[in-house]
Amino acid sequence: MIREGALVLADGSVFEGELIGPDPAGTARIATGEVVFNTALSGYQEIITDPSYAGQMVTFTYPHIGNYGVNAHDVESRGAFARGVIVRDLARRASNHRSEGHLADLLEQHGIPGIAGIDTRRLTRIIRDSGSMPGAFGDASESDLRAAAEAEPGTDGIDLVATVTTAEPYTVELDGAPDRTIVAYDFGIKTTIVRQLAQLGRVEVVPADTSADDVMARNPDGVFLSNGPGDPAEVGYAAEAIAQLIGRVPIFGICLGHQLLGLALGAGTVKLPFGHHGGNHPVQNVDTGRVEITSQNHNFAVDPDSFASLDRAVRMTHVNLNDGVCQGLEVVGERCFSVQHHPEAGPGPHDARYLFTQFDELMAGNTNGKVSA
Ligand SMILES: NC(=O)CC[C@H](N)C(=O)O
Numbered sequence: 001m002i003r004e005g006a007l008v009l010a011d012g013s014v015f016e017g018e019l020i021g022p023d024p025a026g027t028a029r030i031a032t033g034e035v036v037f038n039t040a041l042s043g044y045q046e047i048i049t050d051p052s053y054a055g056q057m058v059t060f061t062y063p064h065i066g067n068y069g070v071n072a073h074d075v076e077s078r079g080a081f082a083r084g085v086i087v088r089d090l091a092r093r094a095s096n097h098r099s100e101g102h103l104a105d106l107l108e109q110h111g112i113p114g115i116a117g118i119d120t121r122r123l124t125r126i127i128r129d130s131g132s133m134p135g136a137f138g139d140a141s142e143s144d145l146r147a148a149a150e151a152e153p154g155t156d157g158i159d160l161v162a163t164v165t166t167a168e169p170y171t172v173e174l175d176g177a178p179d180r181t182i183v184a185y186d187f188g189i190k191t192t193i194v195r196q197l198a199q200l201g202r203v204e205v206v207p208a209d210t211s212a213d214d215v216m217a218r219n220p221d222g223v224f225l226s227n228g229p230g231d232p233a234e235v236g237y238a239a240e241a242i243a244q245l246i247g248r249v250p251i252f253g254i255c256l257g258h259q260l261l262g263l264a265l266g267a268g269t270v271k272l273p274f275g276h277h278g279g280n281h282p283v284q285n286v287d288t289g290r291v292e293i294t295s296q297n298h299n300f301a302v303d304p305d306s307f308a309s310l311d312r313a314v315r316m317t318h319v320n321l322n323d324g325v326c327q328g329l330e331v332v333g334e335r336c337f338s339v340q341h342h343p344e345a346g347p348g349p350h351d352a353r354y355l356f357t358q359f360d361e362l363m364a365g366n367t368n369g370k371v372s373a
Pocket of ligand 1: 052226227228229230231232254255256257297298299300301
């Protein structure tokens with residue numbers, strides 16, 4: 001049975017569609033969140049289960065979503081934290097040798113409402129021109145949906161990390177991995193990152209509010225700062241802990257972890273108009289000149305203009321060739337680096353996976369304290 005519905009943005013734009021997945025929770029049965037667009041051609045399952053989308057509704061620019069199904073291996077977290085999924089066309093049949101089910105079932109299972117039949121091209125153009133903005137969808141009236149969109153705070157001013165981080169520490173250990181301890185801060189960590197790290201040592205995943213003393217008490221060979229949702233400025237407690245770790249142990253950060261490292265150093269962060277969400281962002285490694293095609297998912301970024309005034313020597317190591325946004329930094333001589341993009345590639349191209357090897361070399365003490373050997 002088709003359930004008619006509509007999506008309304010905070011600027012009053014209306015899109016008609018059909019509701020998919022579970023009914024939005026709450027008596028009003030309206031899903032709300034900050035609407036962002038993702039340009040990846042595949043990887044919808046990893047995207048929907050990426051905790052960094054907490055507070056956001058994802059619209060896919062690729063028109064056919066769900067066509068190769070879903071499976072147990074491709075989930076990026078214990079649940080799904082996106083507020084909603086907006087698609088042009090939800091595939092009726094899933095066809096792939098790895099498929100174990102349909103995307104609509106995954107949405108049901110995780111309680112993620114969705115809307116299909118949306119003119120995602122028009123939607124994306126609006127967001128590209130006006131920036132990410134709150135939206136609301138459901139089977140309510142247009143005026144109720146608009147009111148819900150206008151009342152939605154988006155992701156600004158909220159500590160969303162607290163809603164996704166693990167409650168208790170846990171350990172991930174692979175047979176044959178080096179005898180090392182990597183303490184990984186879980187700000188919303190993706191499974192593919194844990195898998196990559198577990199090849200470098202035993203990974204002790206800790207909650208976002210773990211103190212620097214508690215981290216050092218684990219005798220880490222390296223500390224990892226994970227991706228995660230929302231505004232880095234709302235996670236000041238994590239930046240404070242990171243500030244106390246710099247220089248004491250090799251540190252590698254990804255995405256929100258990169259932004260929090262920037263804040264810990266005293267650098268500023270800014271919100272981009274519509275962010276980077278996709279699988280084909282060109283990033284230049286400033287040292288080698290090599291261009292990496294990368295997976296990205298962020299709305300905030302570190303402001304490299306603030307680097308010159310910091311107490312420590314900090315330099316930009318990677319730059320986004322589309323818009324010049326800072327994609328990586330190094331704290332010179334302190335065995336500490338981070339990137340804004342997603343080298344773990346879950347989903348996305350593998351060009352930047354060498355960064356895990358770089359972390360490995362730092363932990364092994366092979367680089368005289370320099371980040372790149
Ligand atoms: N993937 C991430 O870690 C996202 C980082 C941060 N929440 C942002 O939107 O910029």
